[in-house]
Amino acid sequence: MSTYDVAIIGSGPGGYVAAIRCAQLGMKTAIIEKYNSLGGTCLNVGCIPSKALLDSSHHYEDAVKHFEDHGIEIPSDIKINFKKMIERKASVVDQTVKGIDFLMNKNKIDVFTGLGSFKDATHIDIASEGKTQTIEAKKIIIATGSKPSTLPFIKIDKERVITSTEALSLSEIPKHMIVIGGGVIGLELGQVYRRLGAEVSVVEYMDRIIPTMDSAQSKELMKVMKKQGVKFYVSHKVSAVDRKGKEVTVTATDKKGEEVTFTGDYCLVSVGRRPYTDGLKLESAGVKANERGQVDVNDHLQTNVSNIYAIGDVIRGAMLAHKAEEEGTLVAEILAGQKPHINYNLIPGVVYTWPEVASVGKTEEQLKEEGVDYKVGQFPMRALGRSRASGDTDGFVKILADAKTDEVLGVHMVGARVADLIAEAVTAMEFRASAEDIARMSHAHPTYAEAVKEAALDATDKRALHF
Template structure:
């Protein structure tokens, strides 16, 4: 029976980062992963393959819709769907190879199998062939992630009623797809398939796309989706989904309560994810779950067992890979006696549609709910010289600031390279830089980042220099 200082259960972004940081701090570390590949959902069937397909389909869409304006002729343009999927798989393999290298470099022992607690100091690891081993550790970090959720009346069969996992590896391009859910996963998958000519319908229960983000972002995204041919149905309640053999039918109530239905090649269920704790043997510990099935932790991410911590999707908070990574480092350093910190309000959210959507801090709706005064600075990319040169004029940069001190309260962007631009806003908010400080610095011209400069100018009351 081998004894470790720290054993991490789950090799997703939170898990492998926690293991690396623990090893760097001098702990004898092991990483337990039930699948044969490292990386968890993000690397294998989530963030990485989705972004690979988003990039590929955006290239195709750009060639089909914009190249001619640039003077580039693309006669007889065609799409090789099989190569599209193969390229995605190659990207995943490259990332897995990188993770294997990192484990070896940091002398982390990788144990393949499913971990189940025997006690707070010991886990049983069951391999795919049924063989079992026992691992002892002073500390454990649970990083088992999440799995796709569903809703009453909809049973995922992975053939016609599918999740994003199956949608990333379909055998052929579907002619049509109905997506239940207009959150991050739903709108990204809608983008992938609509760009290559698939007829896409989104059925969303809330009255906005990406409903957890600032309302203006969802409103703008709906406008752009509708313009691109995606059918967006808001305030619609799904009742059921049925596999017809070669199609699937989704039945729902529209915003007026009238029964409707859509039949498509596939029904993609994208209503969120739920924490994955099944089979962990938590009943053999004092670890507690909340009403949503998440592991309960304190401010140091310690469970009700003094030596067991939990991070990522299995605890409360946004289900984001970079949130899990921050928590992985946070826990390893806490165990080491350090005093790290995480400001959860400053963890950005990104949607990789095109244009991209990114957000950090308070939304306008949250500030209104708190009866908090704020200024708004909003600048359209249509007034950006860089955006016009690139034919990327959709969207805007929006900043929310405190009227008295100029403190930045929130930043919300829908536009080209929003995923990269949001980092500047995170830095400004982390170090409590004011809106005036942010527009006083020099921005290269012409760049997309100038949209933020103008938004800061407007929110501070100085007035834009370009509109």
Template sequence: MAQRYDLVIIGSGPGGYVAAVRAAQLGFKTACVEKDERLGGVCLNVGCIPSKALLDSSEFYHLARERLAVHGVRVGEVSLDLAAMMARKEKVVKELTDNLRKLLDGNRVTVIRGEARLAGATRVEVKPAGDAGGDPLSLEARFILLATGSEPVAVPGIPFDGRRLVDSTGALAFTEVPKRLGVVGGGYIGLELGSIWRRLGSAVTVIEMMPQIAGLLDGQVSRTLERILRKQGFQLALNARVLKAETDGDGVNLTWESGGKEHRGVFDKVLVAVGRRPLTRNLGLEDAGVTVDPTTGRVIVDASFRTEIPTVYAIGDLIPGPMLAHKASAEGIAAVEAMAGYSSEVNYEAIPSVIYTFPEVASVGLTEEQAREQNISYCVGTYPFTGVGRARCMGETEGFVKVLSHSRTDRLLGVHILGPRASDMIAECVLAMEFGAAAEDIARAVHGHPTFSEALQEAAKVAWECISRV
């Protein structure tokens, strides 16, 4: 006999668990199905959280080795205990996943471990996970929410072996620092994980098929980040296409083509980070009648995140848009509120993105290139962190803030920050765009002194003053 719920959610990542809590708050009897032992999906277990834990730890190591002396702090010989660093990462992950379990239990969300598959418009079949055995569990629901996330994409001819040729999960669990690390893909995953191992002593070579790293960034920001990373010791091969990878006793022999010439490198480890694809395998979408874009593999939904089947919804990495944890969370809330009959939406023009290199990169809204492509008349204001007192005090002066505003209305079109605390500073910009603020609004708002946020205020002033000259 089927267990009955108002809502069954497949996946417990940032989209699924946030949706589950919101559904419970709205009075839905909710179940969340997760195939893995720990809740939280890719983000909490092998993505956002462990990577940031290692980024922070590796930055402390780098600071102790390279930058404390200038502040008058003398230390003895600095050594690396990679096992302890990895243990701390695991502790952070466990604490957060344990807290997530308490959060769902506290909101009376039923957590079911197993592999879920659609068995109809209102039915989910759950196969017990692992070696648990037993008969499949049948769940009946008024609504079903698909939130299974995504998985790494492999490059043809470079299959993951989990030892030398690894995906992002493997690159978070090395037991020793590779002397030579090859990174195929210059997007945010490759740059962040490359940064971890570069700080810890690896010689890092990034091979990117596009003419610039982090190709979705504003061009000026991307070019400056490239210069900074090269200065940090990154080797960057752009406009490059990987031809083959061969493993032997010495490591991985990687061959790539760039500028009409073949190049070769030998690496201890190669991280393949060319992107991710929706994780729809074995979900039973076709049998249930859920339409998937044959080109992208994304589930097609309407403005309320509903598929062609009125009772089945999808969010996060499964549907079009950037593959970001906070996007999935926002969509999860909006989807559940739509099920409850509320008017809810996600403003995709005000979704921030962050790259946790050092310095950080954070953006929201249009890039300058996009504004040109859309024939939008705009003003630009930039301000360097070299002119900010707090940045000078902390010795973190690389980078700048860039503000784009409409040349007639002064309304914010986009903000791009390359510099210290960018991941936190961008929140002000997101809020400003949500409220339809103008560059003048940010320029006139009083910002604390001395703070990094003064660079944003100054860039906004430049953009605002530009209007009088247009």
């Protein structure tokens, strides 16, 4: 029987990063993955493939709608080779997975393929192709991630009633895709297929899309996506999803209590994700989970069994790849006797639509609820020279700062490349910068980042220079 200092169950961003960091710190490390490819949901059926399709569809939309504005004339009969688009997405995934394979070899991490389950608190059974082997580990990290959620009355057939996994590998462009859920995944994939010519209807239970983000972002993104042709039905409670042949009917109740039906050829169920512990046999190790299926952990991400830890989507908090990575690193360094920390308030959230949406820190709604005295600085992207040059004039940067100390409490953005731009806000807030600190920093001209400086100036005595 092979014995390890640490074994990680699950090879997503949290799991493989934890494995690398453990190996860097001198631990004999093993990683166990149920599927034949490493990388988990993010690399295989999540972050990476969705961004590949978002980029491909964005290029197509630019060619059809925007190239002429730049003096680029193209044939009017421009066509989509959807099969090739899907093949390119698969190629991007394959290259990324091979990169993880390389990192495992480079760091001398033993990789086991099969379903990992607890035999007891220090032994893991690995079942594959009818055979089972057992390894021993002094420390174990659970990093099994999450799976798409559904509603009790919806039958996911993976053909017409689908999750994000199937939406990334369709064989045709839908005529009318009904998206249940106005969160990140539904909006991103909805935009992909809208760009490619599908009619897209988003049905959302809450009174606004991306409801966990700042309401100003919700309003702006809905306004822009409506202009792009996406139809929104907020405050609609779905009660039934029925399929007959190639037709799917979604029944919902609107805020007036009236029944509404939507008919399309595909229905994307995008109502969130659930922690995935199926087959893990937590009870064999004595590990406790809560009523939501999340593995219970303390502030050090340690379960009730002292040598077992858990990270990422399988525990509390936002289900984000970069959050899982930070937690994987944190646990590895704790095991090595170090004292790392994570400021969960500074884990950014991003929606990769176009325009992009990015946030870090407190929203305006949260500050009001907490009774914090704050001030607001906001700057529109349309006032930037760089935005006008690229034609990306939708959106804004909004900075929330403490009214007394001027410390930045939250930054919320909508616009071109704000998924990258949010890192400036995270850096500033990590060092507890004030709005004035950001306003005094020199930002290159012309850049999208100037909107951050201008919003900071607006938060500091309303002295934005260009608006």
